[in-house]
Amino acid sequence: DTGVSQDPRHKITKRGQNVTFRCDPISEHNRLYWYRQTLGQGPEFLTYFQNEAQLEKSRLLSDRFSAERPKGSFSTLEIQRTEQGDSAMYLCATVRGDTHSYEQYFGPGTRLTVT
Amino acid sequence: KQEVTQIPAALSVPEGENLVLNCSFTDSAIYNLQWFRQDPGKGLTSLLLIQSSQREQTSGRLNASLDKSSGRSTLYIAASQPGDSATYLCAVRQGSTGGFKTIFGAGTRLFVKA
Numbered sequence: 001d002t003g004v005s006q007d008p009r010h011k012i013t014k015r016g017q018n019v020t021f022r023c024d025p026i027s028e029h030n031r032l033y034w035y036r037q038t039l040g041q042g043p044e045f046l047t048y049f050q051n052e053a054q055l056e057k058s059r060l061l062s063d064r065f066s067a068e069r070p071k072g073s074f075s076t077l078e079i080q081r082t083e084q085g086d087s088a089m090y091l092c093a094t095v096r097g098d099t100h101s102y103e104q105y106f107g108p109g110t111r112l113t114v115t
Numbered sequence: 116k117q118e119v120t121q122i123p124a125a126l127s128v129p130e131g132e133n134l135v136l137n138c139s140f141t142d143s144a145i146y147n148l149q150w151f152r153q154d155p156g157k158g159l160t161s162l163l164l165i166q167s168s169q170r171e172q173t174s175g176r177l178n179a180s181l182d183k184s185s186g187r188s189t190l191y192i193a194a195s196q197p198g199d200s201a202t203y204l205c206a207v208r209q210g211s212t213g214g215f216k217t218i219f220g221a222g223t224r225l226f227v228k229a
Contacts, residue, residue, distance in 0.1 A: 004158075106161075109157070109158045
């Protein structure tokens with residue numbers, strides 16, 4: 001257990017529905033990342049927060065995706081009008097801000113299945 | 116554009132064997148390289164982090180090296196055990212417009228036979 005938690009761990013939804021995932025970081029970690037991982041591939045960067053500011057978004061993050069980190073603590077990732085291609089593992093990772101090591105600590109992930 | 120490649124994609128070895136996993140990257144302008152372990156259906160566990168100024172890091176039976184100029188890193192696992200069976204991912208951290216981003220390889224799936 002890295003100290004980063006994600007909820008839910010599994011989500012099955014029908015195409016067209018909206019889903020929201022939550023990530024709770026390690027308390028002193030001010031940097032938070034979202035990744036998507038499909039079977040047999042490494043994680044792909046989606047978006048990055050430093051405190052409550054969303055500083056970068058990948059081109060993978062289409063208009064149907066939105067992420068927030070309202071108070072610089074937990075973060076949510078919402079997918080609207082889900083498509084079958086959204087089926088993947090969604091991973092959250094956090095980094096302690098006052099260190100130069102930038103070591104990432106990952107949560108257990110949320111596995112999304114769109115039927 | 117940074118590309119990270121891991122070879123081999125899969126590896127099966129008998130218990131007790133020493134083994135080397137390879138990671139290569141195309142852009143040497145990296146801040147660090149991190150090796151992770153991932154068990155099926157689970158998140159990533161950090162194994163070793165090598166800063167760009169370092170050549171290697173060791174933790175128990177694991178040793179990771181970094182040759183930034185040639186764009187290569189290796190993860191050496193000594194005296195492999197069935198519990199080492201997992202996917203091993205390497206990731207490089209580099210600058211980007213918003214700060215930093217991490218690029219992952221596709222991983223090496225390791226199976227250690229008892």
